[in-house]
Amino acid sequence: MESGQFDTISVRTSDNVTLGYNIAGLGSRLVAQILDNLLAIPLTLIAVLLYGAIASVFVTSAEGATFADAGAGFFAGFAYFGYFFVAEAVTGGKTPGKSAMGLRVIRVDGSAADFGALAVRNVIRVIDVVVVLIGIVVMFFQPQTRRLGDLGAGTIVVRDRATVTLASAVAPPPVMLRTPDAGPPIDGLDHIGSFEHDALRVFLSRPGLSQKLRADLAADIARRLLDRLGLPPGAPERLWPPELLIERVYLQLDQRHR
């Protein structure tokens, strides 16, 4: 939809405007996961060492040591999976890994992922990870790259980072090489509108075109413009150089639409 390089989901807001969310791909999801593991695994180790330290102080019997060891194993699991849940719950859907990759968990209706949804996707994370990494397989085949936990929770991971800044979205000002003014009124401007205006503006503000290329492009654009303007065969505009025609049409449209 908006940007061709990503898949998007469309969300219709209460203002009846459709928003497109760029869906995070398998690659960035996996990189985020690896980054999170770089944090989660040391944190898990620290938690288990603490558990062991406490156990070694308080355990008094062989039976107790068996329980403490087995308990430490479970504790490791809770600490590891707990990392993801707590990180997402505290930040509103961004573990540090996701944050670094510019990703965020939201619900498929575009609203923020709430506590319940995050609980579902993180409990099911155990299945996604432990059962032969079924999560990756499901993400690979699922059109929106959702794992089982996302499907259960009704969540989706999207790109949260601004891809276009306001400054970069504003094209540089158009450059008039041929004419300082709009020239005599052109007939048939009613036949064209903002689409042509935008297209001409893009052409006129394009930097770094060689003269020959610019002339070739201008000839092509002028031919199409003349078609759309529907001018009679003997109209004087047909004799204008292409770049002059383009500049004058642009300036006249600009006045008209201002």
Place this chain on the structure above:
Amino acid sequence: MTLDVFIAERQGRWAALEAAIKTAKRGRLRNQSASDIERFGLLLRQTSSDLAIARRDHPDAPITEYLNTLCARAHPLLYRGRAWRLGAIGPFFATALPRSFRAAGPYIVASLALLLIGFIAGWVAVDVRPDLRASLVPPSLFDEMARGQIGTGVQDAPFAAAFIIQNNIRVALICFAGGMLLGIPTAFVLLSNGWMLGTVAAAVRLGGYDVQFWSLIVPHGVLELSVIVISGGTGLMLGDAILRPRHLRRADALARVAVRAVLLVLGAASLLIIAGTLEAFVSPSGLPDGVKLAVGAAVGVLLYSWLLLAGRGPRRRRMFRFDRPAETPA
């Protein structure tokens, strides 16, 4: 309006919205004043109307993608479910959890049936082939019972409790999450737990240690098995939503039950803390068998009068997101 004029006239509010997004902490606007949030809503509505205009008049211009991304980033900051606060925990246990339990009734009955099938199968297996007893039940159990060692207390009971609680919470969560695999792991957990209990129960009956055994199981077992059955029920709920989505798409049917189910399983799993404490401190203790059985009975009466009776009567307030009918995504 030309693109240049459009941008020049309106970029002020876009920049303001962008700045407002940056002030959000942890993906929410909670730290902001009411007037700031109102202004945020106004900016978002204005910007999304600009987005609609840009889509119509300048579909290919970069500004259209800019506006889309801006609105998409702002939207979840404003549109979100009811916030979860510590104060919601009380009403959750007082009303929402028992209601979810009753709403999940058929699944919990099915889950109980699976556990009972396992139990009966285990019992019958030992009854029919007593010679297999040794391979089904750890023989050490009988030695300990014969020597009267069971029921004399566990050493380092806090660590035993921690181990038991964590193990049971793990089992409960697996029961729930197994629903994603059509409930097959869930059914397996229920059947195998029933089977274990059935074989051991039949074996101790043969050995004549009935009272000793049940006084060892009942104090914590009432709670523990109830939680396993409830968790099993939530897993079966998920599996059923996938298998029989009815008029919804499978993903929507699943998401609709999953949030209700996870709250039920998390609430139930919190009971395991009580169960594990009983299992480490009361069940193996030297208390008379009658006292132990009475503890189990009392826990059972309390548990089921709460689950079956609490939160009836008119709803005063919608406390939780799942009290509303689930929205279907566009």
